Amino acid sequence: xxxxxxWTVVGVKAVRGSLQVYIEKQxxxxxxxxxxxxxxxxxxxxxxxxxxxxxxxxxxSGRLNIGDQIMTINGTSLVGLPLSTCQSIIKGLKTQCxxxxxxxxxxxxxxxxxxxxxxxxxxxxxxxxxxxCSLMRGGIAERGGVxxxxxxxxxxxxxxxxxxxxxxxxxxxxxxxxxxxxTMPAAMYRLLTAQEQPVYI
Numbered sequence: 682x683x684x685x686x687x688w689t690v691v692g693v694k695a696v697r698g699s700l701q702v703y704i705e706k707q708x709x710x711x712x713x714x715x716x717x718x719x720x721x722x723x724x725x726x727x728x729x730x731x732x733x734x735x736x737x738x739x740x741x742s743g744r745l746n747i748g749d750q751i752m753t754i755n756g757t758s759l760v761g762l763p764l765s766t767c768q769s770i771i772k773g774l775k776t777q778c779x780x781x782x783x784x785x786x787x788x789x790x791x792x793x794x795x796x797x798x799x800x801x802x803x804x805x806x807x808x809x810x811x812x813x814c815s816l817m818r819g820g821i822a823e824r825g826g827v828x829x830x831x832x833x834x835x836x837x838x839x840x841x842x843x844x845x846x847x848x849x850x851x852x853x854x855x856x857x858x859x860x861x862x863x864t865m866p867a868a869m870y871r872l873l874t875a876q877e878q879p880v881y882i
């Protein structure tokens with residue numbers, strides 16, 4: 682059974698802390714959001730709100746935040762769907778005047794805690810220029826909350842935003858005990874740091 686069918690069977694209502702919100706907008710108006718993937722390895726494989734258009738329906742509603750995960754939109758589950766499919770579903774709402782969303786509040790930054798007793802234990806993930814690009818299933822990193830596609834922001838309260846790749850690898854290679862990291866989806870990071878221009882839908 683794939684993840685999509687599993688979530689269809691379990692149902693989105695099983696998600697703790699989910700909220701139902703309504704967004705009012707004009708017919709023909711876009712919702713005014715940028716969405717990104719939550720990252721492989723996340724508990725809920727869905728999309729996250731990465732940016733909201735100034736004075737757009739989503740922002741004006743005051744009901745949505747950067748980092749919120751979208752579970753359903755007008756009764757359609759987005760859990761387990763590819764990003765492009767989720768974008769198409771949201772673009773298809775242009776003719777609607779009232780949008781019903783089921784969301785889970787999440788901060789934009791993910792807190793990761795890896796427990797590494799000693800250096801003999803592999804961390805179980807690879808990083809390239811600060812972005813996590815692969816993850817070993819069942820490893821200590823996956824258990825600690827590491828997600829593929831996320832940008833590492835800091836390691837043990839030390840910012841690595843402007844740190845060269847080799848230095849990040851060195852810090853991680855020598856880290857033992859409890860390793861605290863802050864990460865966020867790389868696409869969201871690029872939007873927040875103006876490396877990319879948002880394309881609102």
